[in-house]
Amino acid sequence: MRTKPSSHPVSSSRPLGCAQLDRHIPGYSAFLSERGNAAGYVRNCEAAVVHLSMWMKGANKRLVDIDDALVAEFLKHHLPDCHCATSARHPSTVRAALGHLLVVLREVNAISPVPLDITEVGQELRRYDQYMEQVRGLAPKTREGALRLVEALLRRHFGDDAMQFDVITAERVRRFFADQAKNYKTPSSLGVVVSSLRSYFRWRATLGDRTHALVGALAYPANWQLASLPKSLEPAEVEQLEAALGQSGPSMLRADAMVRCMLDLGLRSGEVARLSLDDIDWDAGSITLRRTKGRREDVMPLPEATGQAIAAYLRDERPKTQHRMVFARHMTPRERPIGPDLVRKTVRQAYACAGLPHTRSHLLRHTMASRLLASGSSLKEVADVLRHRSLNTTLIYAKLDSGRLVEVALPWPGIAAAAKTGRAS
Secondary structure, eight states: OOOOOOSSOOOTTSOOOOHHHHTTHHHHHHHHHHTTOOHHHHHHHHHHHHHHHHHHHHTTOOGGGOSHHHHHHIIIIIGGGOOOSOSOOOHHHHHHHHHHHHHHHHHTTSSOOOOOOOSHHHHHHHHHHHHHHHTSOOOHHHHHHHHHHHHHHHHHHHTTSOOOGGGOOHHHHHHHHHHHHTTOOSHHHHHHHHHHHHHHHHHHHHTTOOOHHHHHTOOOOOOOTTOSOOOOOOHHHHHHHHHHTTOOSTTHHHHHHHHHHHHHHOOOHHHHHTOBGGGEETTTTEEEEOSOTTSSOEEEEOOHHHHHHHHHHHHHTOOOOSSOBSSOOSSSOTTSOOOHHHHHHHHHHHHHHTTOOOOOTTHHHHHHHHHHHHTTOOHHHHHHHHTOSSHHHHGGGGGGOHHHHHHHOOOOTTHHHHHHHHHHO
16 A cells, blocks of 8 residues: 555644554555545544544553454543544544554554354354355355344354354254244245255254254245246336436436436346446447346347437546446545445436336346337347346246236136127117
8 A cells, every 4th residue: 555645634733643654644545546536535534543542542542452342442431521622523434434543553453353253153153154154155245134134143152162063953943933033024035044944954954963954944935936026117118217317416317327327228136236347349339248236248239219318427427436336426535336236226316307107227127128018029138138047037027027927828718708798688
């Protein structure tokens, strides 16, 4: 990490704090500036670090003492009743500033790295995570959610003590599942708990544990497959949404391009957020999707309207950044890539701007599938465009194919007899 002096140096007239920490403030400021943070934000963060430094000097703390626990002590015990000569007292600002500080100091090995969980539960979670990644090929978000549930189960039984897996009985698993059910609202989301725990128990079975009773203790909640219709925008609503695009205002070109990516290509919010400038082949008129939910690369044609919207954003609105992502933050820190949440928020704002009552960004993906079916595409073609691994995932859209459903629909019972009676009379 470069440690060039900050363009907004801390005043030399400030009270002296912990000298060992003070020497890292220029590098800390440079770290924030290089990531596109505004000058005012950098100054506020500097003030928070100076505040910590002053407190450390009074408490006889050294640089090597800085860790998450020391920061928590400062925030919890000193900050609320602080009478120091500083303006850096706002809890959220100071907490964020000191979070950056821990990153910077660990990057230059000035303090100890994040401590590794050496408990048996911690070691178990790392082994299981390695199995999920290397053997099952699960995506990071999927692994993160599964580990969270497994850790809750193991901590409940063992805490930081040694693990004795046979302590976990079917009855205890049922009680744990009942407690977890209070946090989930739909059968499908609760089904994730079942699949995550069952997967873990089956992994333990490969290690020699008897887990058949544990797997059997978990039953999926009633959730009839393909029971519901996929919700999508009506044709008139699509026209209404498209008519609302192209307005002037802050970040409107970015919003237009994001909506077109989801409406024309059926991209997920995470796929939109991860689009890179290197993924677009302007000469071939194609776009490559990497790190998708299916963990594969897919090349798709780039529709003209979508390409024009992206080009307009890149040409007229995108701020200068060091990263290669198509869509950038328009507020600091600009060097931090956007996430799916920003994409979903942008789509919600586009709905509101068009006067539509919807909120879910995934409706645009369903809408794209519905439009393909309405234009005569087969389910296999829809599956290919949506990049589904299994055609079964696409079968729910068969309910929207009104034209083909009419061909296979059976007559209503008794209608033929009624028709004959009517003719006879």
